[in-house]
Amino acid sequence: MGKIVAVTGNEACAQALKQINPDVCAAYPITPATDLMQRFSSYVNNGQVDTELVLVESEHSAMSACIGAAAAGGRVATATSSQGLALMWEMLYIAAGTRLPIIMPLVNRALSAPLNIHGDHSDGMGARDTGWIQLYSENAQEAYDNTIQAFKIAEHMDIRLPAMVCMDGFIVSHSIERVEYIDDADVKNFVGKFQAVNPLLDLDKPKSYGPLILTDLYHEYKRAQHEVMTKVPKVVLEVAAEFEKMTGRKYSLFETYRLEDAEIAIVVMSSAAGTTKDIIDQYRDKGVKIGLLKPRMFRPFPYLEIADALKHLKAIAVLDRADSFGGYGPLFMEIASAVTSMDTKPAMINKIFGLGGRDYLPEQGEHVIDELINVAKTGKVQTVKEYIGVRE
Amino acid sequence: MSKKFWETLPQGSVVLEAGSSAKFKTGGWRSMKPKWIEENCIQCLFCWMYCPDMSVKVTAEGKRAEFNYDYCKGCGICALECPGKKGNKAIVMEEEGK
Numbered sequence: 001m002g003k004i005v006a007v008t009g010n011e012a013c014a015q016a017l018k019q020i021n022p023d024v025c026a027a028y029p030i031t032p033a034t035d036l037m038q039r040f041s042s043y044v045n046n047g048q049v050d051t052e053l054v055l056v057e058s059e060h061s062a063m064s065a066c067i068g069a070a071a072a073g074g075r076v077a078t079a080t081s082s083q084g085l086a087l088m089w090e091m092l093y094i095a096a097g098t099r100l101p102i103i104m105p106l107v108n109r110a111l112s113a114p115l116n117i118h119g120d121h122s123d124g125m126g127a128r129d130t131g132w133i134q135l136y137s138e139n140a141q142e143a144y145d146n147t148i149q150a151f152k153i154a155e156h157m158d159i160r161l162p163a164m165v166c167m168d169g170f171i172v173s174h175s176i177e178r179v180e181y182i183d184d185a186d187v188k189n190f191v192g193k194f195q196a197v198n199p200l201l202d203l204d205k206p207k208s209y210g211p212l213i214l215t216d217l218y219h220e221y222k223r224a225q226h227e228v229m230t231k232v233p234k235v236v237l238e239v240a241a242e243f244e245k246m247t248g249r250k251y252s253l254f255e256t257y258r259l260e261d262a263e264i265a266i267v268v269m270s271s272a273a274g275t276t277k278d279i280i281d282q283y284r285d286k287g288v289k290i291g292l293l294k295p296r297m298f299r300p301f302p303y304l305e306i307a308d309a310l311k312h313l314k315a316i317a318v319l320d321r322a323d324s325f326g327g328y329g330p331l332f333m334e335i336a337s338a339v340t341s342m343d344t345k346p347a348m349i350n351k352i353f354g355l356g357g358r359d360y361l362p363e364q365g366e367h368v369i370d371e372l373i374n375v376a377k378t379g380k381v382q383t384v385k386e387y388i389g390v391r392e
Numbered sequence: 393m394s395k396k397f398w399e400t401l402p403q404g405s406v407v408l409e410a411g412s413s414a415k416f417k418t419g420g421w422r423s424m425k426p427k428w429i430e431e432n433c434i435q436c437l438f439c440w441m442y443c444p445d446m447s448v449k450v451t452a453e454g455k456r457a458e459f460n461y462d463y464c465k466g467c468g469i470c471a472l473e474c475p476g477k478k479g480n481k482a483i484v485m486e487e488e489g490k
C-alpha cells in the first residue's frame with residue numbers, strides 16, 4: 001500500500017525520479033521545471049539516490065549529456081520547460097533518431113516573445129515532430145503516474161524511444177494536490193532493471209554512434225523510425241494495464257468523460273480537462289448531452305482509436321492551449337485528421353485558450369458549449385478558429 | 393515472412409562493426425595531392441602526427457613511408473607543417489590529375 005500525500009506536480013515527479021533512481025541526470029534550471037530538478041538534486045546530495053547528476057551550462061548541453069549517457073548504456077532522465085526545450089531542439093531529434101530511451105518531464109510553459117513564464121502547450125507542440133513519445137497529464141497524480149509508466153514504455157525492447165511527460169506549468173507543477181505515492185519497492189519492481197542496448201561502455205564490442213547516413217540509407221532509417229512509433233500504442237496499453245493492477249488507477253491512450261451517449265463534445269488536454277468536466281456536469285444536469293475526450297498520448301497520435309470514440313457526435317469543439325500561427329491549433333489539426341476516417345463527419349470548431357497561463361474559467365467553457373449546441377442544431381460553423389478569453 | 397530491407401538496419405543507426413570506416417575510401421574527395429620528396433625528408437614525422445586522416449604511412453621501423461592516397465583528402469596540413477631540409481620542403485601540394 002502506498003502513501004497519500006499533499007504535494008505539487010513537480011514534487012510528485014521528483015519523487016518518481018527518486019524512486020526510479022536513474023543512472024544519470026543532466027539538467028539546467030528553467031522556470032517552472034527548476035523546482036523539480038532542484039528537489040531531485042537534494043536527493044542526490046542527501047544520498048537518497050546514487051544518480052550521477054551532471055550540472056551543465058545550458059539545455060543543449062543537458063540533452064547532449066543525456067544522449068551520451070544513454071548511449072553509454074545508462075538509464076537517463078532530465079526535465080525542462082519552454083525556452084529550455086527550444087534550446088534542446090537539435091538534440092531532441094538526435095535522441096529519438098538514435099533510439100535512446102531518455103525520460104523528460106516537460107513542465108509546459110509559453111515560448112517567448114513576449115517573455116512569459118506561465119503554462120501553455122507551445123513548447124510541447126513545438127516538439128511534436130521530434131520523434132519523442134509525448135504523454136500529457138491533467139494533474140499531479142497523472143504526472144507522477146505517467147513518469148513511472150514512461151520509463152517502462154520508453155525502455156521496452158520493441159520501442160527504445162525517448163519520452164516526454166507533460167504537465168501544465170504552475171497550474172499543476174506548483175499547486176498542491178492529493179497524490180497517492182506507490183511504495184518504493186513496487187515502483188522499482190514495476191520499472192525493472194535497466195537493460196542497455198548496444199552500450200558504448202561495453203568495450204569488448206566497439207561501436208560508433210551518430211554516423212553520416214546519406215541518400216542511400218537515410219530514407220530507410222526514417223521508415224524504420226516511423227514503424228517503431230506504430231508499436232507504441234500497444235505498449236502504452238500493456239503498461240497501463242500492469243499499472244492498473246498495481247495501483248487500481250486506470251490509464252489509456254485518452255480518457256473519455258460522459259462521452260458514450262453524448263451528441264456534442266469538447267476535446268481538451270491537461271489541466272483544463274478537469275475544469276471542463278465540472279462544466280459538463282452542469283450542462284448534463286440541464287439535459288444537454290455533452291461529453292469530453294482528453295488525449296493522454298499526443299505522440300504517437302491515436303487517430304483511429306479517437307475517431308472511433310468520436311464517431312457518433314454531431315459537433316466537436318477542440319480547445320488548444322497553443323497556436324500554430326497561420327494554421328489551426330495543433331490539437332484541432334490532429335482531431336480533424338482523425339475525423340477524415342469517419343463516414344459522417346461531425347461539425348468542428350477550434351478555440352485557442354489560456355496562452356501564457358491565462359486562466360481558463362468556467363464561463364469560457366460555457367460559451368463554447370452554448371456555441372456548440374447551436375452548431376449541432378444548425379450544422380453550420382461560423383468561424384472555425386477563434387481565440388477565447390481575450391480582453392476586448 | 394522475410395524482413396524488408398529497412399527492417400534489417402541496426403537500431404538507431406549504430407555502427408556495430410569496429411574500424412568499418414576503412415571501407416570508406418575518401419581519397420576521391422581530393423583536388424590537391426601531397427607529394428613526398430624523400431631527399432628533403434628529415435624523418436621528424438610531423439606529417440604523421442598532424443595528418444587528420446592517418447594517411448601518412450610509417451614503416452615497422454618507425455620511418456616515414458609513402459602517403460596512403462586511398463584516404464588522403466588533400467587538406468595540405470602535412471605540407472604546411474613539414475620543416476623539410478634547409479628550407480626545402482619534403483612535401484609539396486600538386487593539383488590532382490596533373
Ligand code: SF4
Binds near residue numbers: 442446447448466
Ligand atoms: S594532405 Fe592532409 S590528408 Fe593528405 S596526407 Fe597530408 S595531412 Fe593527411
Ligand code: SF4
Binds near residue numbers: 435436483
Ligand atoms: S614532416 Fe616533412 S620532414 Fe618531417 S617526416 Fe614528414 S615529410 Fe619528412
